[in-house]
Amino acid sequence: MSKEEDKLLDHSYDGIQEFDNPMPTWWVGLFVLTIIWAVVYLFYFEFTGMGPTQLEEYHSELAAAEKLYGGGDNGDQAQIEIALMTSAEDIAEGEKIYKMNCASCHGQTGEGSIGPNLGDKFWKHGGDFKSIVNTITHGVPEKGMIAWEPILKTKKIVQVSSYIDQKFRNTNPPNGKAPEGEEYQGE
Ligand code: HEC
Structure with a gap:
């Protein structure tokens, strides 16, 4: 310049x-x-x-x-029935969801660690299928179990609940955490 x-x-x-x-x-x-x-x-x-x-x-x-992603949440949620899924695909999906989100607290085989044993007959929040779905949906935030609804949405919650029901329930996995809650007699 x-x-x-x-x-x-x-x-x-x-x-x-x-x-x-x-x-x-x-x-x-x-x-x-x-x-x-x-x-x-x-x-x-x-x-x-x-x-x-x-x-x-x-x-x-x-x-x-x-x-x-297909439609709004509410429309999507309303169409899913809260009923046990038994197809191999749904159980495989449920397993994936479990391993990714839940195994860290409930163990690879559902034996429990931070969270309760999911493979025994005892349940703190009810052992029937609907109660399990309900616990996972709303969580028990004050005890360290978050509400999964916002993260997984209904379909995935039903899939992971079905996986727990079909693969863990009453299997008494090795090194299981001591039973907590009430014994569930059904199923
Ligand atoms: C950060 C640790 C943690 C993670 C991750 C977690 N949970 Fe839990 N979960 C807990 C704790 C702690 C409880 C017990 C709550 C109580 O004492 O009432 C619990 C309770 C439960 C129960 C009720 C058990 C009963 O005895 O009634 C179910 C079912 C369950 N969790 C499923 C799941 C699923 C499915 C996932 C993954 C989507 C998951 N949890 C992820 C900590 C966890």
């Missing part, structure tokens, strides 16, 4: 004089660009309505997600 001579302005107030120090050209250029940008922006988003608003973006993302 060439060195400019500072120009002394030709006025003087109470003996105080001023230099004329304009902003650098590149800076003024940027400033003008932002003004042009603002005008373009205003036309694109506000006056012509060509650009999507945040609300429109939100709705289109929501629609895309619904397409991808």
Whole structure:
């Protein structure tokens, strides 16, 4: 950049004089660009309505997600019946869900560690299928068992409950944790 001579302005107030120090050209250029940008922006988003608003973006993302994951939660949940699943696929799904989310506290074979034994006849919160689904859905947060509903949703909860019912119930796994709760006589 060439060195400019500072120009002394030709006025003087109470003996105080001023230099004329304009902003650098590149800076003024940027400033003008932002003004042009603002005008373009205003036309694109506000006056012509060509650009999507945040609300429109939100709705289109929501629609895309619904397409991808299939419908809203409530619609989805309502269609699932809380009943024991016995198909090999559902049990295999249940096993996957169990190993990933539950085995750390209830043991690989349901023998229990932080959480209770799931392979004995004793249940703290009821041993019938619906009670098991219910415990997993709502959890026992004050005892360290979270509510799984927000994470797994109904179908996966029914699958993992079916896995527990079919593969752990009354198997008395080795190194089992001492029984807790009431004996369940059914099934
Ligand atoms: C952070 C540890 C932890 C994890 C992870 C966990 N649980 Fe639990 N679970 C517990 C504890 C602790 C209890 C006992 C609550 C009580 O004392 O009332 C429990 C209780 C239960 C019960 C009730 C047992 C009974 O005797 O009535 C079931 C069923 C159960 N868990 C299933 C699951 C499933 C399925 C998962 C995975 C989706 C899971 N748990 C993940 C800690 C855990």
